Structure formats: structure tokens, C-alpha cells
Amino acid sequence: MQIKGMIRSNVYYDSVSLMQISRAVEEHPGVRSAMVGMGTDMNKELLQTAGLLFDDARAAKPSDLIIAFVADEGTSEEEVLALVERKLNEKAKDEKKEDAPPSSLGSALKRYPDINISLISLPGTYAAQEARKALNKGIHVMLFSDNISVDEEISLKKLAHEKGLLMMGPDCGTAIINGMGLCFANKVRAGGIGIVGASGTGTQEVSVLIDHMGGGVSQVLGTGGRDLSLEVGGTMMLDCIDALDKDPSTKAIVLISKPPVESVAARILERAGSCSKDVVVCFINSPEKDDDGRLHFASTLEEAARKAVVLTEGHAVSLVDEWNMDELRGLSERLSAKGQKYVRGLYCGGTLCDETAAIFGKVLPDDVYSNVGKVKQLPDPSVSIAHSFVDLGDDKFTVGRPHPMIDPDLRNKRIVTEALDPETAVVLFDVELGYGSHRDPAGEAARAIAKAKSALKESGREVLFVAYVLGTKDDLQGYEKQVSLLKEQGAVVASSNARAARLSLELTGGTR
Known part of the structure; x- marks a missing residue:
């Protein structure tokens, strides 16, 4: 097999379109791997890693389009390049059809x-x-x-x-304004809970769990991740609390953030405590606090959603997990006997990654690594150490390529890599549905699991795959369908991120 490709100079196509074209080329008969992308330094590194970097591509400029692929002998290079040209022309026609x-x-x-x-x-x-x-x-x-x-x-x-x-x-990546989802958001029922979030996927998680538990949201407002920093001082969270406190459709408020600095947290809690409505506070990985008057504290995103639903609906629908714990413990013992003892978490959602690392860090502080949060930091997020939880949406991974919620290809390849590590017992991952996300993220992950299991079978090994699907039945990808695709490949699917983390912790020697 030989790397084949070509360069088109002085053109531009967006990364999402080129991701879709790359996938179409890889599905062409005889093509082993392919990448179509602009000639940025980051894309050249990705080509190098994938074994697709050819001589002309090394000299490509950011304004040049690189088309690279490896195919079986006998595969027509002309047919593959014609496919790329056809897809590029289709994209151009689609753009012309729309009003400027x-x-x-x-x-x-x-x-x-x-x-x-x-x-x-x-x-x-x-x-x-x-x-x-x-x-x-x-x-x-x-x-x-x-x-x-x-x-x-x-x-x-x-x-x-x-x-x-x-x-x-x-x-700011998530908001729902008057029922309209903006950027990364889910289709959730309307109700009396207003959410203010300084973290995107954490906000999504709470909104979908509220939906699963029988509640609904009035407004979902984002602040940006730095809003609760010492410098910014929580300015937008305070303004959002004011807005929701005045909103007649909002009956209770949920505040979500990674741990703010103490002085900013005190300012936020002082304002929240003076609200005319109940306020649920979930500052991930912060010291646990007892409820105080109209302030209600939650240590996980699931707990925050449940408390908010109980406050507005009087009760919350219980989440149900269909696990055979005897079977899972038996598999865990077999893996442990072979020296497979670590969990490798691969996340599209940074807040979910942070929450999982925090859950593990409280029990196994010396063996937990991540590229986010308050646990030990990975020297190289591309290489796992012990129990590792990697936010693949971090800037290191997204420069020059779409976020993994849009294009899960990088995460799917990492699923295979981690599964083949002889020390891995559990591959833990999230799947985000909703506006802005890939149209079939669980299907993509399921194919990666199938590939990993095929390679593991050849070496007589097993690995447990644990997933959390963030979404609702009304999301365009279809929650039930996405869950079933993972279960068909033998993955264990949890009803919340915290439950997926605690199950993985228990199966590798910790406590739930």
C-alpha cells in the first residue's frame, strides 16, 4: 500500500464539511484510511500520526487543501479523487442554493x-x-x-x-432561550427550572436529567467558563440570577460551575440566598455543604437535577439502570486476575470528565490523572497513566479540527488504543446528543467498540465498555436508538454521568 493524494492551492472549506468528505472517502471500497483537510500545522501533525503525510503535503500552506489516502492495491486513484471532487462540488452547490x-x-x-x-x-x-x-x-x-x-x-x-x-x-457553548436551543443544547420539556451554567456539558447534563426525572426548564443561560474567576468575579452569573429571580415562569434556579474561588463563591451564594426562589448550587469538586434555607447544595449534576425537580414538582421520577451486577463483578474479577485494573475515561464533555475525575479522586487520589480538574495532571493527555480521564474537547485536541461532539473520530480511535492497553479494565466514555452534535455519535462509538473487541479477541482478552448517553427522547438523534446501538456491542449504559463513574470505580476496586 502507498500513500496517495493531491494538493489544491488557494481554496477554503470549513472543517466540518471536510470531516464529512474524509468519512465518505474512507467508506469507498478499498480505501483503508483517508483525510481531507486544510494545510495547517495541526492537520499535518494529524496526517503524520495517521501515516498519511506525503512529500507535497509537508510543504502545503494553510490556504491549500490536502487530499490524502491509503488504499488496497487495485483501487482506482482516479475514482477516489473524483469522489472528493464530487463531494466538494455538492457542498458548493448547496451553499449557492441558500439566500446570501x-x-x-x-x-x-x-x-x-x-x-x-x-x-x-x-x-x-x-x-x-x-x-x-x-x-x-x-x-x-x-x-x-x-x-x-x-x-x-x-x-x-x-x-x-x-x-x-x-x-x-x-x-459559552450552551443556552436555551424561550425554548430555542443555541449551540450545543438538547430538546427538553418546558417547566419551572431556570439554569445558569458556567460549564457547557454540565449544563446540558442537568437539563436532560431534569427532563428524565419529570421536570422541565424555563430558561438555560450560559456565562462562559471564566465568569467565576477572581478577575471577572461572577458578573454574568449574578446578572442571570437577577433575571431568573424576576422571571414569573421560573420557580427554582440551578447554578452550575467548576469550583469558583472562595471570594467569588461567597458573593454568588450571598445573592442566591437572598432570592425569592429556591436555588440549587452544584459547584463540582467543592467541599460538600448542608442545605441552608432556600439554598440547596448538590455534589453531583444528577443530585442537582433531582433536587430541582423535587422543589418544582414535589417528586422526581427515579432513574433506572439495567445492570447485571453479578455478571459485571465476574468480568471484573477475570480482568483483575490478568492485571487489568485501570479505568480509561475518554470524554467529549469537559465538565463530565471533571465530575468523573472528582468522584475517583475522592477515593483513589494517588492513582487518578486528568487534563482537567483538581486531580493529578497528565504530563501528556495523549498518553494515559493509571486511572486517566481525558477531556478530548480541550484546546490541545481541537486546534485545527472540529470539537469531538461534532466529529468523534479522534475519540473513537482512542477507544481502540485504550482498549488494547494490557492494563485497561474499563473504557469509560460519554455520548452527547442534541443540537450541534454529530448525527449518530453512539453509532460511531459502537463501531469503535466492535473494532476494539475484534482485536482483543485475537489476543484472548476482554475489556468492559461503560457509557453515558446525554440526551432526551426528543433529540434528533433519538435517545433510545443511540442507547440500543451501544448495548448491541455489549456496552453498559448508565442513566447519568455520576452513575457511570461510580460503577466503573466499584468494578476496579473502589467504592460506589
């Missing part, structure tokens, strides 16, 4: 004068400028972009506060 979108905030307002919120996703240099324009025009902002300085964030949030507007972000 507004090219600026001003032109958008001319076409849609009732706009009251702007979703901004631009390089950081330009994103802050556009956010300021929107705020000055009296428009709320959801700022998906990152790489914006702390000083800019402080300035933008001060301006928004003065104007009585929301400035969600930067790096």
Missing part, C-alpha cells in the same frame, strides 16, 4: 429588525468587536468564541450590566 446571509450585524438588523440576541462565533480578535457592537445596539449576546482576553471580557460584561443585557461568554 447578512454579512454584518447592521445588514442583519435591516432584514430582521426585531432581533434581540446575537450569537457570535468568530476569531477572538473580531468577536469582541462584534459583541460590543451588538451590546451598544441593545442586543443580548451569546459569545461562542474563545481566545478573548480577560480584560475584554470584563469590559464587555460591564457594558452589558449597565445596559441590562446578557453577555453570555466568551466560550
Whole structure:
């Protein structure tokens, strides 16, 4: 087999489209592996790692398109390149069919004068400028972009506060406004619970568990991950609490964040404690606290959802896990006897990764590593040590490629790698459904499991796969269908992230 490919100079295609084209090429008969991407340094590294970097590609510029593949002998190179050309042309035709979108905030307002919120996703240099324009025009902002300085964030949030507007972000990935999901969000039922989240997948997790437990949400507001830092001081979380406290459709409020600094936490809790409504607080990996008046504390995202539903509905539907613990313990003993003793967690959701690492860290602090949270940090997140929990949505992995919730290819390859490690007992992972996510994430993971199990069978070994599917029955991917795809491959599927973590902990020698 030989690496084949070509370079197209001075063109541009977005990374999501090229990911889809790469997958179409890999599905072509005879093609072993393929990648179609822009000639960025990051993509060249990925080509090198995949064994697809050819000489001309080494010299490619970021404005050049690289097409690279390895195929069986006899596979027509012309057919493969024609497939790529056809897919690229289809993309161009699709774009021409659509009406030209507004090219600026001003032109958008001319076409849609009732706009009251702007979703901004631009390089950081330009994103802050556009956010300021929107705020000055009296428009709320959801700022998906990152790489914006702390000083800019402080300035933008001060301006928004003065104007009585929301400035969600930067790096805000989840919101549901008046029932409309923005960026990464799920289709959840309406109800009386308002959520303010400084963490995207943590906010998604609470919203879907509220749905599973029989409750519903009024509004879901994001703040951006740095909002509760010492410098920013929780400005947007405080403003969001004020907004939800005044909202007649909100009966209880949930606050979600990684641990804020003590002074900021005190400010947030003081404001939350003065609300006219009950407030559930989940600051992941913070010291546990007893409930105090209208303040209710939760140590996990699942507990936060349950407390909120009980407060608004009077009771919560119980989550059910269909596990055969005797069978799982038997497998665990067989794995332990062969020296397989570690859990390898591979996450698309950073907050879910952080929560799992925290659950393990409380029991096995000396053997837990991650690239997020308050546990030992992995020297190289690409290489696992002992019990490792890796946020594959971290900047290290997403520069020059889509987030793993959009394109799970990198995580799926890592599932196979970790399963083949002779010390791995459990491969633990999450699957996110909803707006913005891959259309069949569990199907992609199931194929990776099948590949790993085939390779394990040849060496006479086993590994347990444990998954959590974050989603609802109304998400476009279909919750039940996604769960069944994983179960068909023998994966154990948990009803919450915390339950998946605790099951994995128990099966490798910890306590649930």
C-alpha cells in the first residue's frame, strides 16, 4: 500500500464539511484510511500520526487543501479523487442554493429588525468587536468564541450590566432561550427550572436529567467558563440570577460551575440566598455543604437535577439502570486476575470528565490523572497513566479540527488504543446528543467498540465498555436508538454521568 493524494492551492472549506468528505472517502471500497483537510500545522501533525503525510503535503500552506489516502492495491486513484471532487462540488452547490446571509450585524438588523440576541462565533480578535457592537445596539449576546482576553471580557460584561443585557461568554457553548436551543443544547420539556451554567456539558447534563426525572426548564443561560474567576468575579452569573429571580415562569434556579474561588463563591451564594426562589448550587469538586434555607447544595449534576425537580414538582421520577451486577463483578474479577485494573475515561464533555475525575479522586487520589480538574495532571493527555480521564474537547485536541461532539473520530480511535492497553479494565466514555452534535455519535462509538473487541479477541482478552448517553427522547438523534446501538456491542449504559463513574470505580476496586 502507498500513500496517495493531491494538493489544491488557494481554496477554503470549513472543517466540518471536510470531516464529512474524509468519512465518505474512507467508506469507498478499498480505501483503508483517508483525510481531507486544510494545510495547517495541526492537520499535518494529524496526517503524520495517521501515516498519511506525503512529500507535497509537508510543504502545503494553510490556504491549500490536502487530499490524502491509503488504499488496497487495485483501487482506482482516479475514482477516489473524483469522489472528493464530487463531494466538494455538492457542498458548493448547496451553499449557492441558500439566500446570501447578512454579512454584518447592521445588514442583519435591516432584514430582521426585531432581533434581540446575537450569537457570535468568530476569531477572538473580531468577536469582541462584534459583541460590543451588538451590546451598544441593545442586543443580548451569546459569545461562542474563545481566545478573548480577560480584560475584554470584563469590559464587555460591564457594558452589558449597565445596559441590562446578557453577555453570555466568551466560550459559552450552551443556552436555551424561550425554548430555542443555541449551540450545543438538547430538546427538553418546558417547566419551572431556570439554569445558569458556567460549564457547557454540565449544563446540558442537568437539563436532560431534569427532563428524565419529570421536570422541565424555563430558561438555560450560559456565562462562559471564566465568569467565576477572581478577575471577572461572577458578573454574568449574578446578572442571570437577577433575571431568573424576576422571571414569573421560573420557580427554582440551578447554578452550575467548576469550583469558583472562595471570594467569588461567597458573593454568588450571598445573592442566591437572598432570592425569592429556591436555588440549587452544584459547584463540582467543592467541599460538600448542608442545605441552608432556600439554598440547596448538590455534589453531583444528577443530585442537582433531582433536587430541582423535587422543589418544582414535589417528586422526581427515579432513574433506572439495567445492570447485571453479578455478571459485571465476574468480568471484573477475570480482568483483575490478568492485571487489568485501570479505568480509561475518554470524554467529549469537559465538565463530565471533571465530575468523573472528582468522584475517583475522592477515593483513589494517588492513582487518578486528568487534563482537567483538581486531580493529578497528565504530563501528556495523549498518553494515559493509571486511572486517566481525558477531556478530548480541550484546546490541545481541537486546534485545527472540529470539537469531538461534532466529529468523534479522534475519540473513537482512542477507544481502540485504550482498549488494547494490557492494563485497561474499563473504557469509560460519554455520548452527547442534541443540537450541534454529530448525527449518530453512539453509532460511531459502537463501531469503535466492535473494532476494539475484534482485536482483543485475537489476543484472548476482554475489556468492559461503560457509557453515558446525554440526551432526551426528543433529540434528533433519538435517545433510545443511540442507547440500543451501544448495548448491541455489549456496552453498559448508565442513566447519568455520576452513575457511570461510580460503577466503573466499584468494578476496579473502589467504592460506589
